[in-house]
Amino acid sequence: MNATAALARLGELPAEPLFAGVTALDEAHRLREALGPATPRILVKRDDAIPFGFGGNKVRKLCLVAAEARARGADTLITVGGVQSNHMRATASAAARLGLRCVLIANGEPPATPRANALLDALLGAELHYVSSREERAPTMRRLATQLRKEGRVPYEVPLGASTPLGAAAFARAVGELIAQLPGDVVPDAIVHASSSGGTQAGLTAGCALNGLPTRVVGISADDPASSIEAEVRRIIAGLGTMLETDGDALARGVHVSANDSFVGEGYGVASPASWEAQSLAARTEALFVDHTYTAKALAALIAFVRDGRYRKDQTIVFWHTGGQVGLFT
Numbered sequence: 001m002n003a004t005a006a007l008a009r010l011g012e013l014p015a016e017p018l019f020a021g022v023t024a025l026d027e028a029h030r031l032r033e034a035l036g037p038a039t040p041r042i043l044v045k046r047d048d049a050i051p052f053g054f055g056g057n058k059v060r061k062l063c064l065v066a067a068e069a070r071a072r073g074a075d076t077l078i079t080v081g082g083v084q085s086n087h088m089r090a091t092a093s094a095a096a097r098l099g100l101r102c103v104l105i106a107n108g109e110p111p112a113t114p115r116a117n118a119l120l121d122a123l124l125g126a127e128l129h130y131v132s133s134r135e136e137r138a139p140t141m142r143r144l145a146t147q148l149r150k151e152g153r154v155p156y157e158v159p160l161g162a163s164t165p166l167g168a169a170a171f172a173r174a175v176g177e178l179i180a181q182l183p184g185d186v187v188p189d190a191i192v193h194a195s196s197s198g199g200t201q202a203g204l205t206a207g208c209a210l211n212g213l214p215t216r217v218v219g220i221s222a223d224d225p226a227s228s229i230e231a232e233v234r235r236i237i238a239g240l241g242t243m244l245e246t247d248g249d250a251l252a253r254g255v256h257v258s259a260n261d262s263f264v265g266e267g268y269g270v271a272s273p274a275s276w277e278a279q280s281l282a283a284r285t286e287a288l289f290v291d292h293t294y295t296a297k298a299l300a301a302l303i304a305f306v307r308d309g310r311y312r313k314d315q316t317i318v319f320w321h322t323g324g325q326v327g328l329f330t
């Protein structure tokens with residue numbers, strides 16, 4: 001595999017400039033201090049602070065995905081998620097900015113009074129369809145897309161979480177952004193982040209491999225078993241091959257993929273004692289806000305790893321904040 005050529009291809013992928021520049025990499029001094037003298041250096045990659053559509057990891061992915069949609073002449077973005085999906089809100093935001101229509105298929109009940117992401121979806125002018133289960137989302141998206149095509153429209157289907165190889169490529173690129181802003185000759189020992197549909201983790205894992213970083217990327221599950229996330233991450237990495245003109249299967253085989261499902265607690269979106277602790281500690285030490293569905297559980301994992309002595313004091317851990325703070329207002 002020619003990593004230099006693959007990185008060059010990665011850099012050339014067309015992107016919509018939904019946000020310009022880079023997100024901050026903040027040193028979490030007070031959080032480190034609060035966790036005790038043996039705590040490693042903690043740097044926080046602030047994708048929560050992406051200044052577009054309330055930010056988060058989905059905005060990065062959508063920069064590339066929306067560029068492909070436009071190149072294909074799409075007039076509508078169509079996607080799926082839960083009623084409070086960050087991904088649906090980011091997709092509706094991208095559609096609004098690009099002058100496209102947006103159709104969302106949500107599993108759950110229409111909220112009597114839309115709040116948080118559901119409120120933003122409505123403000124953004126997205127057309128919502130409700131189904132009663134997760135399983136009905138993808139077939140409903142296909143059916144609605146077919147119907148739209150019959151009406152002469154050009155829909156672009158964005159799969160769950162925009163976790164396609166193209167969406168993941170945005171995070172492989174973001175590793176280059178991280179490297180450029182690391183202080184001195186610091187190489188992170190680990191990147192810890194929230195993981196669900198696998199695209200963020202696939203991109204970060206592939207990006208570290210292509211850049212020759214020894215960094216362990218650890219995805220903390222919001223819901224699914226670690227084994228299914230790991231399989232999905234490898235599948236997405238393999239899918240990067242064609243796009244990057246490299247052997248995707250070799251890339252997927254050669255990386256270390258690590259998901260952890262020990263912090264899900266009672267389930268998706270349900271707060272746990274550890275996520276409550278992480279949430280209040282992050283707010284009180286760093287004015288950093290994490291949500292119970294994704295990022296508080298990922299931070300709870302990082303805190304547990306520190307307490308278990310998994311890291312040394314002289315190591316550096318990046319907590320990649322993937323957003324989701326709108327979820328605080330449900």
Ligand SMILES: Cc1ncc(COP(=O)(O)O)c(C=O)c1O
Pocket residue numbers: 056057086087161163194195196197198199200201294295322323324325
């Ligand atoms: C805030 C937040 N963090 C993390 C994730 C997980 O990202 P991915 O779906 O790429 O695994 C999501 C996706 O739903 C999210 O909304």
